Amino acid sequence: MDVEFIRHKFEDSYDGVLTKTKFKLGVRHLQMLYMFVCSLVLGMLRGSNGIGVLAIADYTRKNDTYVPIHNWDMRIQGTVLSSFLFGYALILVPAELYLKQVVDKLILTAVLLINGGVAAAMPTIVNKGGWVAVCNAQFLMGMTQACLTPVNLKLISNWLPPGEREIFGFIIQGAILLGTIISLPISGLLTESRLSWELVFYSQAMMTLSMAVIWGLLTASSPERHQAIGDTEKEFIRESLAGYRQKKLQRPWQRILQTKQFWALAVAHSAANVLFVFFLFEIPAFLQSLQLSIRICSWQAALPFAAMWMVHAMTAPAVELIYRFGYINYLFDVKYFRKIINGLGSCGIIIGLTILPSLVSNWNHLGVIVLIGTLGLVGLQFSGFLENHKDMTQNYPGTLMVMTSAVASVTGALVPLVSGLVIGDDVTNLSRWRVVFMSLAGFCVVCCVVYSMFASSSRQPWDGTIKQKFGYSNDATNLELEELSETKIKNRCFEADTVV
Structure with a gap:
């Protein structure tokens, strides 16, 4: 939630051989466009939440709207907004650890559907359930939105060759902050309508649910599952990833x-x-x-x-x-x-x-x-x-x-x-x-x-033992030259000194 648009730079280390090709635009970039819009929509939902809650208690509009205005002081408003953030914080680490192991676009579809459904029900929850029910709804929204970044990173690694990941990762994760910036003035403008704060949440729901349908119908979890991608682009992505592997490291928590x-x-x-x-x-x-x-x-x-x-x-x-x-x-x-x-x-x-x-x-x-x-x-x-x-x-x-x-x-x-x-x-x-x-x-x-x-x-x-490689390894050809760890280097230096 805070600085997620930077996090794409900090994936755990990879090694291997990267290959260059002249292949440029393709279906994979259309997939990135859909991911950008999904992140933008969810970022707009985050940014408009605070304005929506503020408008719920705006007594200056009490006689100027079709919707009820509730007597929520800053203590209640703060509790409601903190519920979203606590839900986000609770799921952040589990989502980062486990969702990257799952290769399925349905996770992002579920995130969009849950957030859209809760936003659509929010006026009823506010008017019938009170602020306690709203806290529960916001907590659920925060929990699901914590899944966005790890799912995005996993989909990027499935679809893009290594040379394209950094720029598209920055753009897609940056869409979250861009959505926040866009949604603040728009949601403020919506609160001046006769539907006031309810229109803010209904707008959230329409955007998010619409994007859930588009994402579910027009995208795929990987190039192999996409029906519109050509064999040439599939082969290009496959060859680009052939010599690129992630290191299997035990994390020293x-x-x-x-x-x-x-x-x-x-x-x-x-x-x-x-x-x-x-x-x-x-x-x-x-x-x-x-x-x-x-x-x-x-x-x-x-x-x-x-x-x-x-x-x-x-x-x-x-x-x-x-x-x-x-x-x-x-x-x-x-x-x-x-x-x-x-x-x-x-x-x-x-x-x-x-x-x-x-x-x-x-x-x-x-x-x-x-x-x-x-x-x-x-x-x-x-x-x-x-x-x-x-x-x-x-x-x-x-x-x-x-x-x-x-x-x-x-x-x-x-x-x-x-x-x-x-x-x-x-x-x-x-x-x-x-x-x-x-x-x-x-x-x-x-x-x-x-x-x-x-x-x-x-x-x-x-951070572990620093390894110095003399040569390279390539999964495609199984060629591997000598790899020496610091310990081996020290032992050989010691042997050489002993001989002298």
Whole structure:
């Protein structure tokens, strides 16, 4: 939920021989288009949830809609939104571990159907079952949406040759955030209709159920099962994957959990996710407390997410180029590079969170700019702690990302709940909002200090024995030259010294 659009970079290591070919466009790219739209739709559902819940309690529309307005204070709203996030956090690790073993498009079909069905039933659940029933429904939606990323990654590995996976993985996973950005202003606009919040959920249902039908009828789990793909493209994909295999590695879960470097990375990830969740679910409520309409709130809440995505897209290539080519060595030790990048982003975020409550009395373009810049700097942090995953391990970057994501997801799920308890039933109380902002800024300070003190850019001991290959292996021809581990190399060096 937080930074999933980056996770495609962190699959556990592969080895083998990659082959190049002139074969370009094909049915596999149409499959990627459908996957992009599925991710976009589910991202829109996530983004519009907060606006829908906010509109349920919008008493300014009490006499202006066909639908009932419910007396939900911030405590109830926070509990409802946290239910979705807790469901997501609960299933995140099991989904990553087990769904990649299943090669079936029906999993994604089920995710779309469940989310669409629950969204269609949400007005009835709200009006008849109350907020407790809504919490259960949101929990179910969160659990199913946690399955999206691992299913996408598995389908990408089934359909695409290795050389195409990175770019399409980035596009498909990026569609989740793009859907969130698009859905915020659209859902705010829908709440101004006579159907108000019910139209938001009905729109979710129509999009998701329609996409479930399209996905179920027009796609396949693999090229071999697709009826429209030609033999030439099938052979191209088969040959591309012939010499490409995933390493069979035993994941060192316990050893990773016992290291302070992992927890430092998880803390930095948690800070970014807490900010993401706060801006997605709490900032619209904060803006509404300034007597702004939900339509305006949703537009202003969408801009920081667009800025975050753009900042990361612009800074990540430059930061990675500087890091890989070692230009930074002229200024300071490269092992501090990630920490400095993360620290720069944290400083700006902390300043922004500190001054935002002071701009409430005269909220204008300056307030919006500070809002945009504060979350936009999270995009800069992605070039720090997120890339640190690959620095620490070559064999388990995907596993490490899943573990830090799990910690970050649990932490982020607490944000609406805690914010709701602090704000309570007085959403216009500026002093309570100031407590929330200052607490969030303090949390970011602690996370930045912990990451700066204990994080590492060095490859970790639990990453396994480093093997040096003299030659290559190719599954297609079963050719394999000598492979020497560090232990064997040391033994041979010792024997040579003894002979001398």
